[in-house]
Amino acid sequence: MPDGPRHVSVLADEAVAYLHARPRARYIDGTLGDGGHTQRLLEADATIEVLGVDRDSVTLAATAARLSSFGGRFRTFRGNFDELGTALMQAGWDRVDGILLDLGLSSAQLDDPARGFSFRAGGPLDMRMTPGEGPSAAALVATLDERALAELLWRYGEEPAARRIARAIVTERARQPIADTAALADLVARVAPRRGSLHPATRVFQGLRIAVNRELDHLDAFLAHALEWLRPGARLVVIAYHSLEDRRVKRAFRDWATACRCPPALPRCVCGARARVRLLTRKVVTPSAAEVQANRRARSARLRAVEVLESTP
Numbered sequence: 001m002p003d004g005p006r007h008v009s010v011l012a013d014e015a016v017a018y019l020h021a022r023p024r025a026r027y028i029d030g031t032l033g034d035g036g037h038t039q040r041l042l043e044a045d046a047t048i049e050v051l052g053v054d055r056d057s058v059t060l061a062a063t064a065a066r067l068s069s070f071g072g073r074f075r076t077f078r079g080n081f082d083e084l085g086t087a088l089m090q091a092g093w094d095r096v097d098g099i100l101l102d103l104g105l106s107s108a109q110l111d112d113p114a115r116g117f118s119f120r121a122g123g124p125l126d127m128r129m130t131p132g133e134g135p136s137a138a139a140l141v142a143t144l145d146e147r148a149l150a151e152l153l154w155r156y157g158e159e160p161a162a163r164r165i166a167r168a169i170v171t172e173r174a175r176q177p178i179a180d181t182a183a184l185a186d187l188v189a190r191v192a193p194r195r196g197s198l199h200p201a202t203r204v205f206q207g208l209r210i211a212v213n214r215e216l217d218h219l220d221a222f223l224a225h226a227l228e229w230l231r232p233g234a235r236l237v238v239i240a241y242h243s244l245e246d247r248r249v250k251r252a253f254r255d256w257a258t259a260c261r262c263p264p265a266l267p268r269c270v271c272g273a274r275a276r277v278r279l280l281t282r283k284v285v286t287p288s289a290a291e292v293q294a295n296r297r298a299r300s301a302r303l304r305a306v307e308v309l310e311s312t313p
């Protein structure tokens, strides 16, 4: 039995139930993280196999070591979850019985000041999930013009004071570079004081992180291909933590579940379109009050699941 993970898996019972863990099933965990959900799947039946995918090589190596006692039933692929075609080919697998995405960051990433995701501890303003790949948050803060910064904070952080904060960043960086998480968090707190229970820098950090990692692009690319990687009868479960992600998942699932696309005025269907999935969660699934109390990071989680009716060619 492996040691427990540092990250407490969110909606773990619900995710395993919706994935319909069963003998000889093969799953992809597209956001392996500390491997808590994967471990639950592997423990559900001794014939289940999981391919764990993560873009973060540091996380992947640690979890591969932690779950090594599962032997050949557990394998890994370093990359983005929109590259599952390559991951499947490398594993010598065909379509799978289920895919799980548990979006965002793990506690290990968030709590490591050297990764630059947290405004609660000082550290380099990095935020790259794939270490060293593409521009860091510090590079964006140093180079984007005021308008582009405001647009980023508004679009990805849904930050109401985006313009004010962008102006303050541009003024401050002319005096000295903003390369530290604490320096950015302090600056935001000065120009846009706390509203409600959220730390004033929460939305700014969310916006920068989404932009640095092109998180919405990867999710869109995943959703464009996900049905190609799933067998008939397979399940797809996605746990999202903010509305920008959840909205995309909801829209894609609804679209896949829609049969006829004819205008409502037509007396009968002429398009011949058929639904490709069955919605398993007509209403979004959220954590219980007890789970949120035990794990504050679960508070914004929203789980949606579908079952594939037929595969796309």
Ligand SMILES: C[S@@+](CC[C@H](N)C(=O)[O-])C[C@H]1O[C@@H](n2cnc3c(N)ncnc32)[C@H](O)[C@@H]1O
Residues within 6 Å of the ligand: 005, 007, 008, 009, 010, 030, 031, 032, 033, 034, 035, 036, 037, 038, 053, 054, 055, 056, 059, 079, 080, 081, 082, 102, 103, 104, 105, 106, 129, 218, 219
């Ligand atoms: C919330 S954690 C997953 C936690 C995991 N379910 C558990 O129980 O430990 C999200 C993980 O997904 C990874 N990740 C985020 N976006 C990704 C992407 N586009 N492709 C692959 N991995 C990604 C992050 O590096 C992080 O390790």
